[in-house]
Amino acid sequence: MQPFWPRAARATPAGNATTDAYRSTQALAWTALLSAAALFVLLAIFLPRGIGALLSGVQESRPALAEVIEGTVLYQPPAAAMWQRLPNAVDLPEGTRVRTDERSRVFLTLSDGSTLLVYPNTELALQRTAIGRFNVQAQETVLRLFGGRVHVAVARHPALAERAITLLANDARLDLPEGSYQVEIERDGTTDVGVRMGAATLWKGSRAMVVTAGLRARLGPRVPIEGPLPAERPLLQA
Structure with missing residues (x-):
């Protein structure tokens, strides 16, 4: 009698699509987060200078x-x-x-x-x-x-x-x-x-x-x- 080994479940097309969508959403979220952080840093650096330059001419x-x-x-x-x-x-x-x-x-x-x-x-x-x-x-x-x-x-x-x-x-x-x-x-x-x-x-x-x-x-x-x-x-x- 041959031993029985369970076979690994094969990924279905629907499962692959769900995984890809999750990864895309995660990448998009990280991109948005990093972009927001970069924008915040730029504003923190240049916004006070811009306001100061504007007020200096008043x-x-x-x-x-x-x-x-x-x-x-x-x-x-x-x-x-x-x-x-x-x-x-x-x-x-x-x-x-x-x-x-x-x-x-x-x-x-x-x-x-x-x-x-x-x-x-x-x-x-x-x-x-x-x-x-x-x-x-x-x-x-x-x-x-x-x-x-x-x-x-x-x-x-x-x-x-x-x-x-x-x-x-x-x-x-x-x-x-x-x-x-x-x-x-x-x-x-x-x-x-x-x-x-x-x-x-x-x-x-x-x-x-x-x-x-x-x-x-x-x-x-x-x-x-x-x-x-x-x-x-x-x-x-x-």
Whole structure:
């Protein structure tokens, strides 16, 4: 009599299909889990940087303090059509224009400590006076001189030594870092820039010139930059 050995059960097609489906589901689950983990790591690394970069560029406008030295000074608030008499001391928002007559002067103090002395017969606009809300380096100050004379004393930036105030005069742009400057638009439209301390960069079209302390330069309406020149102005120009 021969011994009886049980035969191993053969896998049926249905059993193979079930096993393959289980393995595929398991592989898909592991793939999804690993992908989610990789995505989490990437977000943990780059998301804070992205948010930080976004917030670092957020700016908010800051007012400038205006103090009347003498005479009657007029100002035009942003989006206003009429000029008004400036109080003895008032905060001026971004976009305000200031005008002095032949007997008035006004002193402006910007939020960063820089100051402007506006002489008689001068019109000036606070075109942009913004500072970073979360980043002190994101500061932007743009002034526009329409006519007359102004003395600009640029304060040192606590976190960005090379920061400069931009002054627009006719078709010229002046970049004024920490220092003391006097800018005047004459009756014929010529802009005279004198540097008492610091180094001003003058731009007209594609041409640029750096004017250092003790020197000045002139920018005519239809002529290139003239300078650097001695600080003393001829009597006919003074």
